[in-house]
Amino acid sequence: MKLDWLKEVALDPGPHVCVYADATRDRETGAHDIDLRWRDARAALAGQGAPEPALTALDAVATEPTGLGGHLGRAMVATASGLELDVVLPAPPAREEASTGPVAHLMPLVRSSADDVRYVLVELDRAGADITTARSDTVETPRKQTVEGGHDLLHKVPGGGWAALRYQHAVQDSWDHNAAAVADELAAIVRTERPEVVLLTGDTKAAAALKDKAAPVVLDLLVEVQGGGRAAGTREKAFAANVAQALDEVRTRRRRAVVDEFVQERGRQGRAVEGFGPVVAALRAGQVATLLLEDDPTSTTHLWAGPGPLELATTTQDLHAMGVRDVVEVRADAALLRALAASDAEIEVLPQPQEDEEPLVSMADGLGALLRYTT
Numbered sequence: 001m002k003l004d005w006l007k008e009v010a011l012d013p014g015p016h017v018c019v020y021a022d023a024t025r026d027r028e029t030g031a032h033d034i035d036l037r038w039r040d041a042r043a044a045l046a047g048q049g050a051p052e053p054a055l056t057a058l059d060a061v062a063t064e065p066t067g068l069g070g071h072l073g074r075a076m077v078a079t080a081s082g083l084e085l086d087v088v089l090p091a092p093p094a095r096e097e098a099s100t101g102p103v104a105h106l107m108p109l110v111r112s113s114a115d116d117v118r119y120v121l122v123e124l125d126r127a128g129a130d131i132t133t134a135r136s137d138t139v140e141t142p143r144k145q146t147v148e149g150g151h152d153l154l155h156k157v158p159g160g161g162w163a164a165l166r167y168q169h170a171v172q173d174s175w176d177h178n179a180a181a182v183a184d185e186l187a188a189i190v191r192t193e194r195p196e197v198v199l200l201t202g203d204t205k206a207a208a209a210l211k212d213k214a215a216p217v218v219l220d221l222l223v224e225v226q227g228g229g230r231a232a233g234t235r236e237k238a239f240a241a242n243v244a245q246a247l248d249e250v251r252t253r254r255r256r257a258v259v260d261e262f263v264q265e266r267g268r269q270g271r272a273v274e275g276f277g278p279v280v281a282a283l284r285a286g287q288v289a290t291l292l293l294e295d296d297p298t299s300t301t302h303l304w305a306g307p308g309p310l311e312l313a314t315t316t317q318d319l320h321a322m323g324v325r326d327v328v329e330v331r332a333d334a335a336l337l338r339a340l341a342a343s344d345a346e347i348e349v350l351p352q353p354q355e356d357e358e359p360l361v362s363m364a365d366g367l368g369a370l371l372r373y374t375t
Helices: 004-011 030-047 052-062 107-113 161-193 204-213 239-267 276-284 316-321 332-342
Strands: 016-022 073-079 082-089 097-101 118-124 128-135 143-148 197-202 222-224 272-274 288-294 302-305 328-331 346-350 367-371
Touching: 004 082, 004 332, 016 030, 016 052, 030 052, 030 097, 052 073, 052 082, 073 107, 082 107, 097 328, 107 332, 107 346, 118 161, 118 204, 118 239, 128 161, 143 161, 161 204, 197 204, 197 239, 239 272, 239 288, 239 346, 239 367, 272 276, 276 288, 276 332, 276 367, 288 332, 302 316, 302 332, 328 332, 332 346
Parallel strands: 118 197, 197 222, 288 346
Antiparallel strands: 016 073, 016 097, 073 082, 118 128, 128 143, 272 367, 288 367, 302 328
């Protein structure tokens, strides 16, 4: 995952006030519960020394409706200068948190987006397609557009003779023209939106015609999903599960590619390090391309940090040796994310294994990094 969308907040010198809350209102006492939780969180933050202007900025949004239904979360970040972030999360956070400090605590926000997949769904028939551009793990409203091919000879008829044969050819030509119109629009969408996968469902003959006309940039991402269709009422009950499975396969493939590269590089003592000491040293040097972090919402690990985003260490002595005097103790995940954002590095959040599961990869301190270069 790239962190450019969080870079401005991550590099702001703060102090930041960060709140992650359950924003669900679909209960009889939902609004009242949100008011009470914010009142308690505000009092706790004031006790931690949070700037009053930041708390006032949060007052304006913390109890306001999101305008959306369902089980939701909310991520809010403010400084004395005002509100920096107010993001509705697709689910309540793993833990409700309220903290203040010089480095923004952004890990819960990153965690909520770690499995997000940008995708395009193509619901196809022989006349055209409904194309939806969406993201799997945000509350962003999907964008839907319709492509009509314009050719209306859609159904072949049984029979023989030259007239019937000419008609069959005309119908096939109509399908091909309609498929070409969908393929052209789909190629433009893929080049603009850069999805990770294109899901195709609907009429099988139309799908074959589309694949014959589709550009390589589309074919490289195309996955067929059973159970859907363009006509109203044609979606089978299993269709949503089939889409979810296809998106899970994208996540697994994406994560596995990073893990496999890490294991390969570590095995030949190449561009990979693990554990807090080596990873932090690589971050200070700007060497890290991708950080692998085993997710632990309950972690209380801390690092030492200076004012600069790459000034971090496992001990105060290390920072003092570099000439950094203004040193504070901060959450490890917050310091790591700030350094990643500053160096335009990426992060791969690895889920904690269940009790009966093996981890995707075993790393010292649950932390590893793929490097841009070795020294």
